[in-house]
Ligand code: SAM
């Protein structure tokens with residue numbers, strides 16, 4: 063059996079080793095990933111999270127994939143920060159629908175003081191409902207990270223999105239290093255890290271290997287690793303990139319699973335465009351977390367009845383807290 067299937071999590075992966083995993087024959091790679099998955103998790107349980115955009119649109123950053131950037135006209139209605147009570151009503155509904163984690167997303171470069179106080183109240187309210195809480199608000203100072211942790215925030219999502227080399231092709235208003243700095247602040251404050259990236263932005267397999275190597279060589283692996291498939295939103299600079307190869311996406315999930323055996327690996331954006339069979343292969347390759355509900359932040363997601371039927375047909379069950 064491959065060493066990775068039996069050994070403890072490693073933090074010293076080299077990019078050459080990770081490229082070699084990507085280069086494995088597909089069947090061998092999936093078998094290895096599934097073996098690693100089973101050592102650490104019940105392979106038939108999937109964690110369910112629910113997203114809510116608490117502040118939509120007009121973001122000053124220029125991320126080429128994002129419908130919420132003010133740099134592109136995607137026809138999105140911009141909105142102010144939502145009222146705390148409205149957010150908590152959505153969280154209650156998420157809980158009723160079986161989600162165990164509620165993730166609040168804001169289209170900010172970083173939170174301002176006034177908005178931040180309101181977000182702290184949202185986090186406290188979500189925790190009081192007995193849900194795990196997650197937020198993604200852009201860059202954080204050390205102080206802000208501590209305040210969120212004190213309010214009870216369990217996870218902070220902040221993606222590296224792609225390799226360091228490819229990053230500057232995708233975003234010019236901040237650096238890869240800025241991302242790592244916020245992630246360090248989140249860790250330092252004692253929160254769990256949700257960090258992953260996007261497949262399908264014209265990156266090479268080597269870029270995907272480099273991105274996963276960055277995650278897998280962190281002192282602590284992110285507890286949650288979202289693998290997004292690019293949603294090509296009309297009006298964004300990436301609207302015309304070529305289709306993501308489903309097999310390359312599944313490979314990325316499998317390699318993430320092998321490198322970070324104890325983390326939840328999530329298929330995040332893009333499930334609406336995936337076939338049931340592609341999702342089934344992702345679950346086999348070690349994906350054990352998804353977002354449920356009709357929308358992600360602004361884009362469509364797989365419909366709830368479709369997910370229910372897929373779970374039934376695959377014998378999958380939602381993970382409970
Ligand atoms: N503004 C915050 C930030 O960028 O950290 C939080 C929200 S941002 C929308 C969260 C993540 O969603 C991005 O890092 C990116 O990975 C993902 N995302 C955004 N638009 C996407 C798209 N069109 N397709 C796939 N993933 C996307």
Ligand code: DTB
Pocket residue numbers: 113129167198219221258259288289290293330331357358359360361362
């Ligand atoms: C992540 O990696 N993907 C989620 C979540 N973290 C915040 C967001 C996906 C957004 C897809 C585009 C949209 O809905 O606007």
Ligand code: SF4
Pocket residue numbers: 121122123124125128129130131132168169170171200
């Ligand atoms: Fe803003 Fe986040 Fe979208 Fe980038 S990904 S434009 S930071 S909302």
